[in-house]
Amino acid sequence: MRGPLLTANFKIQNMITMKNSLKYLSLSLCAALILTFVGCDDDEDNAPAPVVMYEQEDHMARPAINTVFVSAGEKDMFNATSPSLQGPAFSTKFKDRLMALNPGYTTNLLGLDATTFTSVLATDVLSASLTGATTFYDGTNVLTGRKLDDDVITVELILIFGGPDAMSNPGLTDDHVDQNDKSFSTTFPYLASPH
Amino acid sequence: MKSKRSIKILAMASAIAAFGAASYLIAADHIDAPAVTGTGSDITDFYVFQSPSNSNNIVFVVNVQGLLAPAATAAASFDEEVMIEINIDNSSTKDALEDLVIQATFDDGMIKVHGPSAPIEKGSNSTLLSTSSAEATITSYGSNPSIGENDGIKVFAGPRDDPFFFDLNQFKAIIGGTATSFNNPGTDTFAGTNVLSVVIEVPKSMLGSGSINAWATTNRQL
Numbered sequence: 209m210r211g212p213l214l215t216a217n218f219k220i221q222n223m224i225t226m227k228n229s230l231k232y233l234s235l236s237l238c239a240a241l242i243l244t245f246v247g248c249d250d251d252e253d254n255a256p257a258p259v260v261m262y263e264q265e266d267h268m269a270r271p272a273i274n275t276v277f278v279s280a281g282e283k284d285m286f287n288a289t290s291p292s293l294q295g296p297a298f299s300t301k302f303k304d305r306l307m308a309l310n311p312g313y314t315t316n317l318l319g320l321d322a323t324t325f326t327s328v329l330a331t332d333v334l335s336a337s338l339t340g341a342t343t344f345y346d347g348t349n350v351l352t353g354r355k356l357d358d359d360v361i362t363v364e365l366i367l368i369f370g371g372p373d374a375m376s377n378p379g380l381t382d383d384h385v386d387q388n389d390k391s392f393s394t395t396f397p398y399l400a401s402p403h
Numbered sequence: 404m405k406s407k408r409s410i411k412i413l414a415m416a417s418a419i420a421a422f423g424a425a426s427y428l429i430a431a432d433h434i435d436a437p438a439v440t441g442t443g444s445d446i447t448d449f450y451v452f453q454s455p456s457n458s459n460n461i462v463f464v465v466n467v468q469g470l471l472a473p474a475a476t477a478a479a480s481f482d483e484e485v486m487i488e489i490n491i492d493n494s495s496t497k498d499a500l501e502d503l504v505i506q507a508t509f510d511d512g513m514i515k516v517h518g519p520s521a522p523i524e525k526g527s528n529s530t531l532l533s534t535s536s537a538e539a540t541i542t543s544y545g546s547n548p549s550i551g552e553n554d555g556i557k558v559f560a561g562p563r564d565d566p567f568f569f570d571l572n573q574f575k576a577i578i579g580g581t582a583t584s585f586n587n588p589g590t591d592t593f594a595g596t597n598v599l600s601v602v603i604e605v606p607k608s609m610l611g612s613g614s615i616n617a618w619a620t621t622n623r624q625l
Contacts (some may be wrong), residue, residue, distance in 0.1 A: 394455045
Protein backbone atom coordinates (compact mmCIF):
# COMPACT_ATOMS: atom_id res chain seq x y z
CA MET A 209 0.00 0.00 0.00
CA ARG A 210 2.83 2.40 0.82
CA GLY A 211 4.53 1.92 -2.48
CA PRO A 212 1.76 3.18 -4.72
CA LEU A 213 0.95 6.01 -2.28
CA LEU A 214 4.55 7.16 -2.29
CA THR A 215 4.64 6.94 -6.04
CA ALA A 216 1.48 9.03 -6.27
CA ASN A 217 2.93 11.59 -3.87
CA PHE A 218 6.10 11.73 -5.86
CA LYS A 219 4.11 12.24 -9.05
CA ILE A 220 2.14 15.11 -7.51
CA GLN A 221 5.35 16.71 -6.21
CA ASN A 222 6.85 16.33 -9.61
CA MET A 223 3.84 17.95 -11.23
CA ILE A 224 3.95 20.87 -8.82
CA THR A 225 7.63 21.36 -9.51
CA MET A 226 7.03 21.16 -13.22
CA LYS A 227 4.17 23.63 -12.99
CA ASN A 228 6.36 25.99 -11.00
CA SER A 229 9.13 25.59 -13.52
CA LEU A 230 6.71 26.38 -16.30
CA LYS A 231 5.49 29.38 -14.34
CA TYR A 232 9.04 30.59 -13.86
CA LEU A 233 9.84 29.86 -17.48
CA SER A 234 6.90 31.90 -18.70
CA LEU A 235 7.71 34.65 -16.19
CA SER A 236 11.27 34.84 -17.40
CA LEU A 237 10.06 34.77 -21.02
CA CYS A 238 7.78 37.70 -20.20
CA ALA A 239 10.66 39.53 -18.57
CA ALA A 240 12.84 38.89 -21.60
CA LEU A 241 10.12 40.16 -23.90
CA ILE A 242 9.55 43.24 -21.76
CA LEU A 243 13.29 43.88 -21.65
CA THR A 244 13.44 43.49 -25.42
CA PHE A 245 10.66 45.99 -25.93
CA VAL A 246 12.17 48.45 -23.48
CA GLY A 247 15.48 48.01 -25.24
CA CYS A 248 13.88 48.67 -28.59
CA ASP A 249 12.31 51.86 -27.30
CA ASP A 250 15.76 53.10 -26.41
CA ASP A 251 17.07 52.27 -29.86
CA GLU A 252 14.48 53.07 -32.51
CA ASP A 253 16.61 51.81 -35.40
CA ASN A 254 16.08 48.20 -34.35
CA ALA A 255 12.40 48.52 -33.45
CA PRO A 256 9.82 46.62 -35.47
CA ALA A 257 8.55 49.42 -37.74
CA PRO A 258 5.11 50.71 -36.81
CA VAL A 259 2.82 51.20 -39.80
CA VAL A 260 2.47 54.93 -40.40
CA MET A 261 -0.15 55.95 -42.95
CA TYR A 262 -0.79 59.24 -44.69
CA GLU A 263 -3.43 60.94 -46.82
CA GLN A 264 -2.40 63.18 -49.71
CA GLU A 265 -3.10 66.92 -49.35
CA ASP A 266 -1.12 68.76 -52.02
CA HIS A 267 0.32 67.76 -55.38
CA MET A 268 2.71 69.51 -57.74
CA ALA A 269 4.63 68.60 -60.86
CA ARG A 270 4.77 71.14 -63.71
CA PRO A 271 4.75 74.74 -62.46
CA ALA A 272 1.51 76.71 -62.29
CA ILE A 273 -0.76 73.97 -63.66
CA ASN A 274 -3.22 73.87 -60.79
CA THR A 275 -3.17 77.65 -60.35
CA VAL A 276 -3.82 78.43 -64.01
CA PHE A 277 -5.98 75.56 -65.24
CA VAL A 278 -8.03 74.35 -62.27
CA SER A 279 -11.10 76.26 -61.15
CA ALA A 280 -11.27 77.58 -57.59
CA GLY A 281 -13.81 74.97 -56.49
CA GLU A 282 -11.78 71.99 -57.73
CA LYS A 283 -8.25 72.90 -56.62
CA ASP A 284 -8.33 70.66 -53.55
CA MET A 285 -9.75 67.79 -55.55
CA PHE A 286 -6.99 68.14 -58.17
CA ASN A 287 -4.37 68.16 -55.39
CA ALA A 288 -5.74 64.98 -53.87
CA THR A 289 -5.98 63.10 -57.18
CA SER A 290 -3.22 60.80 -58.40
CA PRO A 291 -1.80 61.74 -61.82
CA SER A 292 -3.06 58.54 -63.41
CA LEU A 293 -6.60 59.73 -62.63
CA GLN A 294 -6.09 63.45 -63.31
CA GLY A 295 -6.09 63.14 -67.10
CA PRO A 296 -9.54 61.56 -67.46
CA ALA A 297 -11.04 63.91 -64.84
CA PHE A 298 -9.56 67.21 -66.00
CA SER A 299 -8.60 67.18 -69.72
CA THR A 300 -11.84 68.74 -70.96
CA LYS A 301 -11.88 71.32 -68.16
CA PHE A 302 -8.29 72.30 -68.98
CA LYS A 303 -9.26 72.77 -72.63
CA ASP A 304 -12.18 75.02 -71.69
CA ARG A 305 -9.88 77.05 -69.47
CA LEU A 306 -7.24 77.37 -72.21
CA MET A 307 -9.84 78.62 -74.71
CA ALA A 308 -11.13 81.11 -72.11
CA LEU A 309 -7.61 82.44 -71.52
CA ASN A 310 -6.78 82.61 -75.23
CA PRO A 311 -9.90 82.39 -77.45
CA GLY A 312 -7.62 82.64 -80.52
CA TYR A 313 -5.62 79.49 -79.64
CA THR A 314 -4.93 77.25 -82.64
CA THR A 315 -1.64 75.48 -81.94
CA ASN A 316 1.50 76.43 -80.03
CA LEU A 317 5.26 76.39 -80.52
CA LEU A 318 5.25 72.64 -79.81
CA GLY A 319 2.68 72.15 -82.60
CA LEU A 320 0.04 70.92 -80.17
CA ASP A 321 -3.63 71.68 -80.81
CA ALA A 322 -5.82 72.60 -77.84
CA THR A 323 -7.04 69.05 -77.17
CA THR A 324 -3.57 67.51 -77.32
CA PHE A 325 -1.90 70.29 -75.32
CA THR A 326 -4.42 70.20 -72.48
CA SER A 327 -4.57 66.41 -72.32
CA VAL A 328 -0.78 66.39 -71.86
CA LEU A 329 -1.04 69.05 -69.13
CA ALA A 330 -3.92 67.39 -67.28
CA THR A 331 -1.75 64.41 -66.31
CA ASP A 332 0.42 66.55 -64.10
CA VAL A 333 3.87 64.96 -64.01
CA LEU A 334 7.29 66.53 -64.59
CA SER A 335 9.50 64.64 -67.02
CA ALA A 336 13.21 64.45 -66.28
CA SER A 337 16.03 63.01 -68.32
CA LEU A 338 18.53 60.70 -66.62
CA THR A 339 20.92 60.94 -69.53
CA GLY A 340 21.41 64.58 -70.43
CA ALA A 341 20.32 68.19 -70.01
CA THR A 342 17.53 68.74 -67.52
CA THR A 343 15.57 71.88 -68.34
CA PHE A 344 12.01 73.06 -68.79
CA TYR A 345 13.11 74.66 -72.05
CA ASP A 346 16.55 75.93 -73.06
CA GLY A 347 16.00 76.60 -76.75
CA THR A 348 16.91 73.01 -77.67
CA ASN A 349 15.64 70.65 -74.98
CA VAL A 350 11.95 70.70 -74.06
CA LEU A 351 10.52 69.35 -70.80
CA THR A 352 13.54 67.30 -69.74
CA GLY A 353 13.35 68.56 -66.15
CA ARG A 354 13.19 71.87 -64.31
CA LYS A 355 16.28 73.77 -63.22
CA LEU A 356 16.23 76.46 -60.56
CA ASP A 357 16.94 79.22 -63.08
CA ASP A 358 14.54 78.07 -65.84
CA ASP A 359 12.14 80.89 -66.76
CA VAL A 360 9.21 78.49 -66.61
CA ILE A 361 6.50 81.14 -66.53
CA THR A 362 7.65 82.77 -69.77
CA VAL A 363 7.79 79.32 -71.40
CA GLU A 364 4.23 78.60 -70.30
CA LEU A 365 3.01 82.04 -71.38
CA ILE A 366 4.52 81.41 -74.84
CA LEU A 367 2.83 78.00 -75.06
CA ILE A 368 -0.54 79.41 -73.97
CA PHE A 369 -0.57 82.78 -75.77
CA GLY A 370 2.21 82.73 -78.38
CA GLY A 371 0.56 80.75 -81.17
CA PRO A 372 2.46 78.39 -83.51
CA ASP A 373 5.42 80.77 -83.97
CA ALA A 374 5.51 82.35 -80.48
CA MET A 375 4.74 85.72 -82.12
CA SER A 376 1.06 86.14 -81.19
CA ASN A 377 -0.03 88.32 -78.25
CA PRO A 378 3.45 89.79 -77.67
CA GLY A 379 2.29 91.67 -74.56
CA LEU A 380 1.30 88.40 -72.89
CA THR A 381 4.17 86.04 -73.70
CA ASP A 382 6.86 87.46 -71.39
CA ASP A 383 6.50 88.84 -67.87
CA HIS A 384 9.99 90.39 -68.23
CA VAL A 385 11.18 88.86 -64.97
CA ASP A 386 13.92 86.62 -66.29
CA GLN A 387 15.84 85.57 -63.23
CA ASN A 388 15.68 85.10 -59.48
CA ASP A 389 16.56 87.94 -57.12
CA LYS A 390 19.44 85.90 -55.66
CA SER A 391 21.94 83.73 -57.53
CA PHE A 392 22.05 79.99 -57.12
CA SER A 393 25.04 77.98 -55.99
CA THR A 394 26.80 75.19 -57.90
CA THR A 395 27.21 73.25 -54.66
CA PHE A 396 24.61 71.42 -52.57
CA PRO A 397 21.94 72.52 -51.57
CA TYR A 398 22.10 74.94 -54.55
CA LEU A 399 19.31 77.29 -53.38
CA ALA A 400 20.33 80.71 -52.08
CA SER A 401 20.40 81.52 -48.39
CA PRO A 402 17.18 83.10 -47.06
CA HIS A 403 16.56 86.85 -46.94
CA MET B 404 -7.94 64.32 -34.43
CA LYS B 405 -10.39 64.18 -37.30
CA SER B 406 -12.70 66.82 -35.87
CA LYS B 407 -9.79 69.08 -34.97
CA ARG B 408 -8.62 68.88 -38.55
CA SER B 409 -12.09 69.52 -39.95
CA ILE B 410 -12.41 72.64 -37.85
CA LYS B 411 -9.00 73.81 -39.01
CA ILE B 412 -9.96 73.24 -42.65
CA LEU B 413 -13.31 74.93 -42.12
CA ALA B 414 -11.61 77.97 -40.57
CA MET B 415 -9.17 78.10 -43.46
CA ALA B 416 -11.93 77.74 -46.01
CA SER B 417 -13.76 80.70 -44.47
CA ALA B 418 -10.59 82.77 -44.55
CA ILE B 419 -10.13 81.93 -48.22
CA ALA B 420 -13.74 82.77 -48.99
CA ALA B 421 -13.15 86.20 -47.47
CA PHE B 422 -10.37 86.79 -49.97
CA GLY B 423 -12.77 85.85 -52.73
CA ALA B 424 -11.83 85.81 -56.38
CA ALA B 425 -8.55 87.64 -55.78
CA SER B 426 -7.02 84.41 -54.52
CA TYR B 427 -7.78 82.52 -57.72
CA LEU B 428 -4.43 82.75 -59.45
CA ILE B 429 -1.30 82.46 -57.39
CA ALA B 430 2.04 81.57 -59.00
CA ALA B 431 3.86 78.27 -59.46
CA ASP B 432 1.91 76.34 -56.90
CA HIS B 433 2.00 78.89 -54.11
CA ILE B 434 -1.27 78.98 -52.21
CA ASP B 435 -3.00 76.97 -54.92
CA ALA B 436 -5.08 74.87 -52.60
CA PRO B 437 -7.67 76.26 -50.21
CA ALA B 438 -7.46 73.31 -47.83
CA VAL B 439 -3.71 73.55 -47.26
CA THR B 440 -2.99 77.26 -47.68
CA GLY B 441 -0.55 78.51 -45.07
CA THR B 442 0.10 75.03 -43.66
CA GLY B 443 3.19 72.86 -43.73
CA SER B 444 1.72 70.85 -46.56
CA ASP B 445 1.33 73.74 -49.03
CA ILE B 446 3.83 73.00 -51.83
CA THR B 447 5.11 76.09 -53.64
CA ASP B 448 7.49 74.53 -56.15
CA PHE B 449 9.01 71.30 -57.40
CA TYR B 450 12.31 71.05 -59.30
CA VAL B 451 14.11 68.08 -60.85
CA PHE B 452 17.54 68.62 -62.35
CA GLN B 453 20.91 67.00 -62.93
CA SER B 454 23.27 67.84 -60.10
CA PRO B 455 25.49 70.81 -61.00
CA SER B 456 28.25 69.19 -58.91
CA ASN B 457 27.95 65.55 -60.07
CA SER B 458 26.43 64.57 -63.42
CA ASN B 459 25.74 61.05 -62.08
CA ASN B 460 23.17 62.49 -59.67
CA ILE B 461 19.68 63.96 -59.86
CA VAL B 462 18.47 66.68 -57.49
CA PHE B 463 14.89 66.97 -56.26
CA VAL B 464 13.70 70.19 -54.60
CA VAL B 465 10.32 70.49 -52.88
CA ASN B 466 9.49 73.87 -51.35
CA VAL B 467 6.63 74.46 -48.92
CA GLN B 468 5.14 77.43 -47.03
CA GLY B 469 5.73 80.19 -49.57
CA LEU B 470 5.84 83.96 -49.27
CA LEU B 471 7.58 83.93 -45.89
CA ALA B 472 8.71 87.42 -44.96
CA PRO B 473 12.25 87.51 -43.51
CA ALA B 474 10.80 88.50 -40.13
CA ALA B 475 8.54 85.43 -40.17
CA THR B 476 11.14 82.93 -41.36
CA ALA B 477 12.88 82.04 -38.07
CA ALA B 478 9.56 80.97 -36.59
CA ALA B 479 8.48 78.87 -39.59
CA SER B 480 8.88 75.13 -39.16
CA PHE B 481 8.15 71.89 -40.97
CA ASP B 482 4.95 70.18 -39.85
CA GLU B 483 5.86 66.93 -38.09
CA GLU B 484 2.54 65.37 -39.15
CA VAL B 485 3.30 66.00 -42.83
CA MET B 486 5.38 63.65 -44.98
CA ILE B 487 6.78 65.02 -48.25
CA GLU B 488 6.86 62.40 -50.98
CA ILE B 489 8.61 62.47 -54.34
CA ASN B 490 6.84 60.05 -56.64
CA ILE B 491 8.76 58.55 -59.56
CA ASP B 492 7.30 56.73 -62.56
CA ASN B 493 10.18 54.97 -64.29
CA SER B 494 8.07 52.48 -66.27
CA SER B 495 8.58 52.19 -70.02
CA THR B 496 4.88 52.96 -70.59
CA LYS B 497 4.92 56.03 -68.28
CA ASP B 498 1.57 55.06 -66.77
CA ALA B 499 1.69 57.91 -64.18
CA LEU B 500 1.83 55.42 -61.31
CA GLU B 501 4.73 55.66 -58.87
CA ASP B 502 7.28 52.84 -59.16
CA LEU B 503 9.60 54.47 -56.62
CA VAL B 504 9.05 56.95 -53.82
CA ILE B 505 11.39 59.12 -51.78
CA GLN B 506 9.74 60.08 -48.49
CA ALA B 507 10.85 62.82 -46.09
CA THR B 508 9.62 63.09 -42.50
CA PHE B 509 10.37 65.68 -39.84
CA ASP B 510 10.85 64.86 -36.18
CA ASP B 511 12.65 66.52 -33.30
CA GLY B 512 14.73 68.88 -35.44
CA MET B 513 15.72 66.19 -37.96
CA ILE B 514 14.68 65.36 -41.51
CA LYS B 515 14.71 61.65 -42.34
CA VAL B 516 14.73 60.40 -45.92
CA HIS B 517 13.23 57.02 -46.81
CA GLY B 518 13.93 55.46 -50.20
CA PRO B 519 14.13 55.68 -53.14
CA SER B 520 12.26 52.38 -52.90
CA ALA B 521 9.12 50.77 -54.27
CA PRO B 522 6.09 52.20 -52.43
CA ILE B 523 4.17 50.03 -49.97
CA GLU B 524 1.00 51.34 -51.63
CA LYS B 525 0.39 53.43 -54.76
CA GLY B 526 -2.06 56.29 -55.19
CA SER B 527 -3.26 59.10 -52.96
CA ASN B 528 -2.69 57.23 -49.68
CA SER B 529 0.86 56.45 -48.61
CA THR B 530 2.53 54.20 -46.07
CA LEU B 531 5.89 55.17 -44.62
CA LEU B 532 8.79 52.99 -45.75
CA SER B 533 10.18 51.15 -42.75
CA THR B 534 13.83 52.16 -43.01
CA SER B 535 15.40 55.55 -43.53
CA SER B 536 18.25 56.06 -45.99
CA ALA B 537 19.72 59.42 -44.93
CA GLU B 538 19.06 62.17 -42.42
CA ALA B 539 20.16 65.66 -41.48
CA THR B 540 19.60 68.25 -38.79
CA ILE B 541 17.06 70.80 -40.01
CA THR B 542 19.00 73.99 -40.67
CA SER B 543 17.78 76.92 -38.62
CA TYR B 544 17.34 80.44 -39.99
CA GLY B 545 20.66 82.23 -40.22
CA SER B 546 22.78 79.06 -39.88
CA ASN B 547 25.02 77.48 -42.51
CA PRO B 548 23.38 74.57 -44.34
CA SER B 549 23.45 71.31 -42.40
CA ILE B 550 23.93 68.54 -44.95
CA GLY B 551 23.32 64.84 -44.32
CA GLU B 552 24.84 62.17 -46.54
CA ASN B 553 24.54 58.39 -46.56
CA ASP B 554 24.86 55.76 -49.32
CA GLY B 555 25.29 58.49 -51.94
CA ILE B 556 22.09 60.29 -50.88
CA LYS B 557 22.41 63.92 -49.75
CA VAL B 558 19.71 65.81 -47.87
CA PHE B 559 19.08 69.37 -46.71
CA ALA B 560 16.02 70.89 -45.02
CA GLY B 561 15.54 74.47 -43.91
CA PRO B 562 14.68 78.02 -44.95
CA ARG B 563 15.98 79.30 -48.31
CA ASP B 564 15.31 82.20 -50.62
CA ASP B 565 12.26 81.36 -52.77
CA PRO B 566 13.88 80.46 -56.12
CA PHE B 567 10.66 81.20 -58.01
CA PHE B 568 10.38 84.45 -60.01
CA PHE B 569 7.30 85.88 -61.71
CA ASP B 570 5.44 89.18 -62.05
CA LEU B 571 2.40 87.64 -60.46
CA ASN B 572 0.71 90.92 -59.62
CA GLN B 573 0.73 92.08 -63.23
CA PHE B 574 -0.54 88.67 -64.37
CA LYS B 575 -3.42 88.99 -61.91
CA ALA B 576 -4.17 92.46 -63.27
CA ILE B 577 -4.28 91.04 -66.83
CA ILE B 578 -6.54 88.15 -65.85
CA GLY B 579 -8.68 90.55 -63.82
CA GLY B 580 -9.10 92.84 -66.83
CA THR B 581 -7.37 95.90 -65.37
CA ALA B 582 -4.26 95.53 -67.60
CA THR B 583 -3.72 94.28 -71.15
CA SER B 584 -0.03 93.38 -71.10
CA PHE B 585 3.02 92.79 -68.92
CA ASN B 586 5.37 95.65 -68.03
CA ASN B 587 8.96 95.82 -69.22
CA PRO B 588 10.80 95.46 -66.94
CA GLY B 589 8.45 93.42 -64.79
CA THR B 590 8.45 93.18 -61.00
CA ASP B 591 9.27 89.88 -59.28
CA THR B 592 6.45 89.35 -56.80
CA PHE B 593 8.59 86.76 -54.95
CA ALA B 594 11.70 88.89 -54.53
CA GLY B 595 12.71 89.14 -50.90
CA THR B 596 10.60 86.20 -49.73
CA ASN B 597 11.61 82.80 -48.32
CA VAL B 598 10.35 79.23 -48.37
CA LEU B 599 11.07 76.06 -46.42
CA SER B 600 13.11 73.82 -48.72
CA VAL B 601 13.81 70.12 -48.90
CA VAL B 602 16.69 69.27 -51.23
CA ILE B 603 17.49 65.59 -51.90
CA GLU B 604 20.23 64.46 -54.26
CA VAL B 605 20.38 60.81 -55.30
CA PRO B 606 22.47 58.77 -57.74
CA LYS B 607 20.70 58.38 -61.10
CA SER B 608 21.45 54.65 -60.86
CA MET B 609 18.86 54.38 -58.05
CA LEU B 610 16.10 55.75 -60.29
CA GLY B 611 16.26 53.71 -63.48
CA SER B 612 17.42 54.59 -66.96
CA GLY B 613 16.35 56.87 -69.77
CA SER B 614 13.85 59.25 -68.25
CA ILE B 615 11.44 59.48 -65.36
CA ASN B 616 8.17 61.27 -64.72
CA ALA B 617 8.01 62.73 -61.24
CA TRP B 618 5.62 64.60 -58.98
CA ALA B 619 5.72 65.83 -55.40
CA THR B 620 3.01 65.40 -52.80
CA THR B 621 2.49 66.38 -49.19
CA ASN B 622 0.70 63.86 -47.05
CA ARG B 623 -0.82 64.24 -43.63
CA GLN B 624 -0.46 61.46 -41.05
CA LEU B 625 -3.73 59.61 -40.38
